[in-house]
Amino acid sequence: MDFPPYPSGLRLAGRRVVVVGGGHVAQRRIPALIAAGADVEVVSPEVTPAIEGLLGSGEIRWTARGFTAADLDGAWYVVCATSDAAVNEAVSVAADERRVFCVRSDDALAATAWTPAVGRHGDVTVAVLGNRDPRRSAELRDGIVAELREGSLVARQHRDRVAGVTLVGGGPGDPELVSVAGRKALMDADVVVADRLAPRELLSDLPADVELIDVAKLPRGRSAQQEEINRVIVEQALAGRSVVRFKGGDNFVFGRGYEEVLACRAAGVPVTVIPGLTSPVAVPGIAGIPVTHRGVAHEFTVISGHLPPGHPESLTSWPAVAGLAGTVVLMMAVENAPAIATALLDGGRPADTPVAVVCDGTMPTERTVLATLGTLGARLAEEAVKPPAIIVVGEVVRVAHPEAF
Known part of the structure; x- marks a missing residue:
């Protein structure tokens, strides 16, 4: 036998x-x-x-x-x-x-x-014996380890879990673009504190016992103040829970992530960071627009456009930006884009400078609206552009869309 x-x-x-x-x-x-x-x-x-x-x-x-x-x-x-x-x-x-x-x-x-065919993910060792068939064993091992890494197969650590906060950048929106480390942190959490721009599909994959706290930060709408977010993540961690602060993009690129780091440190809460794909680079790239190109742009500048030029709290020198020859990438700038375009024109940028507005980048509703600095305001109105959108200004747009310019 x-x-x-x-x-x-x-x-x-x-x-x-x-x-x-x-x-x-x-x-x-x-x-x-x-x-x-x-x-x-x-x-x-x-x-x-x-x-x-x-x-x-x-x-x-x-x-x-x-x-x-x-x-x-x-x-x-x-x-x-x-x-x-x-x-x-x-x-x-x-x-x-x-x-x-x-x-x-x-x-x-x-x-x-x-x-056996052996694979490892974190502190989990997978060993497969395929009835003396090494190829079959290896294929099964690879499939199991791949699902563990992607978070499709959850192996939560129920003992000796460390209380603390992990800041996870979710990337530009497509759930497939979250990092392996970020997905694993979500699946291992006790509490997930998420806002509106975090890839929402991933939240449905959370284990049933994970508490989800929604701090949806809606533009010009219902908003959880940053101080309240800081209070929530610190309070949950001090209660002995593993907390993931989940947001879109990258924690440290206009994401106020470092404010959360400082709040955790002040409270003595361990905090780690898992960066996400940065939207001002990833979204244009996925839309087929390079932010640099040999012989065209030797630099790119990322600017928050949530305040218009001339605003007393603005920290951006728009005349200096207008004097740059490279690419300008604008985030959170849909509302103030016409005023920004005027500032760049006043600073010497040509009116025919190509502009691309990538709306809902990486999402099923993604679309790209093309314009120039001279026509940007009108094109945004014609196309009824709403946030979120990444605006790319510069000759790289002409490289990506020569037929339009």
Whole structure:
């Protein structure tokens, strides 16, 4: 009767493991043994250059001769990886006599242990045994690890979870563009504090026991003050919970993320940052517009347009911006775009300077409105452009859309 294997996780740190054979099969098996902390001894007349390199770094020991049964004295585990069937059988016999589990590369049925296809994600180890079919095992392992990394398969850590705050940038809006680390942090959280521009589809994937706090920050509408957001994330973390502050774009590019960092630090709350794709670069890129191009633009400047030129609280020197030759990328500027265009024209930018307005970047409703500095205000009105939108000013728009200019 062909019984299934009994899976077990071996803890080999500091324990003697013998690898018989020094070829490419052994070369593939040894690194995982080293990573497990095993005391690895290779027994073989010859070894590959890669194995010899491990010897030089002191990570393994090498007995440069043929196998003898006494080589297995004191061993906890044996990997038999020679091309000689007689040697492999001798290793199996010696291992059985010493009650040491032995993996054989040549004959799985004659072995007392099988090597699974192993993958790791964070502190999770995935080991798959596909009934002596290594290709099938590897495919299953890769699929499981991929889903863990993407957050499709959730393996939440329920013990020893660290209370604190993680700031996660969600990117420009498409849930596929959030980072692997960001998605994992969301799935591992106790509390998610999210605003309107965070990729909303990801919120439906949260485990049922995750508390969602909506601090939707709507332009000119219902708004949670930053001080209240700071209070909420600090309060939740001090209550012993793992908190994710989830927002669109990048935390530190006009996202007020560092204010949240300072609030956490002031309260003694551990805080980490997982950046998101930066919208002023990612959105034009996805829309087919480079923010720099050889021989066209050697710099790009990202500006918040939430205040118009001339506003007493504005920190932007619009005459200096107008004097730049490169690309200007405007965020949160739909309302003030006509005034900004006037300031750039007054500062010397030509009226025929190409402009692209990328609306709802990366979302199903994405569209690009083309204009010039001279026509920008009229085009925004004609096309009924609403936030969010990224406005790109400069010759790179002509490079991307030569037919329009």
